[in-house]
Amino acid sequence: MTVDPAVAAPLQWHTHAIIDWTAVVPEDWHKELPVEPLVPRYFLNTDDDFMPVLLTLNELSETQMRRLSENLEEAVRRPYMLIPASLLNVDPDVRPKSLVHHLTDKLMLEGPGRKDSSCLIRYYRGDTFLHLLRILPPRRIRQLFGPILKWSIPFQKEWITFTPPENVDVIPQLWATTNEEQSQRIELIGLINNVLKRWRDKTGHRWESVEALHADAEKVERLLRLGKHRYRLRVYEDQRLFGEHGLLYGENFHEHPRIQKIMQTVQENGWGYAGESAEITEEDWKTIATAWRSPATFQTN
Numbered sequence: 001m002t003v004d005p006a007v008a009a010p011l012q013w014h015t016h017a018i019i020d021w022t023a024v025v026p027e028d029w030h031k032e033l034p035v036e037p038l039v040p041r042y043f044l045n046t047d048d049d050f051m052p053v054l055l056t057l058n059e060l061s062e063t064q065m066r067r068l069s070e071n072l073e074e075a076v077r078r079p080y081m082l083i084p085a086s087l088l089n090v091d092p093d094v095r096p097k098s099l100v101h102h103l104t105d106k107l108m109l110e111g112p113g114r115k116d117s118s119c120l121i122r123y124y125r126g127d128t129f130l131h132l133l134r135i136l137p138p139r140r141i142r143q144l145f146g147p148i149l150k151w152s153i154p155f156q157k158e159w160i161t162f163t164p165p166e167n168v169d170v171i172p173q174l175w176a177t178t179n180e181e182q183s184q185r186i187e188l189i190g191l192i193n194n195v196l197k198r199w200r201d202k203t204g205h206r207w208e209s210v211e212a213l214h215a216d217a218e219k220v221e222r223l224l225r226l227g228k229h230r231y232r233l234r235v236y237e238d239q240r241l242f243g244e245h246g247l248l249y250g251e252n253f254h255e256h257p258r259i260q261k262i263m264q265t266v267q268e269n270g271w272g273y274a275g276e277s278a279e280i281t282e283e284d285w286k287t288i289a290t291a292w293r294s295p296a297t298f299q300t301n
Contacts, residue, residue: 008072014057015056015092017084017087018038019085022049023080023125033060035055038054038103040108042108055084056096075154075157088150102146105175106123109177127193145164155210185221195240195244231267235273238266262276
């Protein structure tokens with residue numbers, strides 16, 4: 001098999017890869033890859049198969065490199081087949097043990113409201129890394145990079161590269177969130193990604209840039225926080241649908257009288273939005289999507 005050089009090029013521009021075995025379709029040749037486990041102390045006495053590993057690219061044999069290149073090409077057609085979760089470029093003077101220590105240490109994010117396994121943060125996944133860029137201040141992102149000069153992740157079937165922030169203030173020593181709100185925002189990353197994925201799958205939406213993705217993520221985050229604090233949404237499916245409907249039908253869709261009637265029941269019970277909203281027809285949703293843009297409409301309907 002001849003691999004497109006442009007597709008395989010990212011492997012030539014980087015020195016290491018982080019692999020998330022839980023997201024990889026297993027093949028026999030994977031067992032021979034020269035990887036170093038990234039397992040925080042908290043997980044040493046548990047099943048660590050779900051933890052990431054670090055792969056040093058220049059230690060690959062010619063056959064292994066070819067297969068990895070083929071994998072990148074296959075992932076263009078079938079993204080779920082992609083092996084590397086992140087690609088890193090590190091200065092050759094960085095000692096391997098130092099890099100492993102750095103990457104392992106950053107898997108456990110301490111802070112208010114984060115205890116035990118809840119401290120685990122899968123920064124190596126592209127859909128987590130991108131949210132960290134919008135949530136954490138530059139000094140924390142610089143801390144996450146550490147000795148890494150370039151960090152690349154797959155984004156809409158393409159590899160995009162980031163460099164550490166420059167001109168930051170003093171880099172903290174402890175890898176931790178600074179307050180409860182920041183911890184809560186990080187806890188929402190998984191739910192936000194679920195909402196964005198379902199919305200994208202339904203609409204075929206493609207983001208023009210990372211900034212455009214961040215704007216939609218901020219919108220979803222506002223909806224989820226509003227749903228929790230104003231309407232007391234507690235059930236995961238209720239929260240997910242509320243966020244998804246905000247993207248589909250307008251951020252203020254919930255102000256429509258039809259939705260307000262549902263939310264009164266939800267506030268009393270603490271659940272039920274998914275079931276109640278399932279009764280709304282597509283025609284009704286079209287009306288709601290049009291009406292939310294005109295507050296006066298809410299007063300007359």
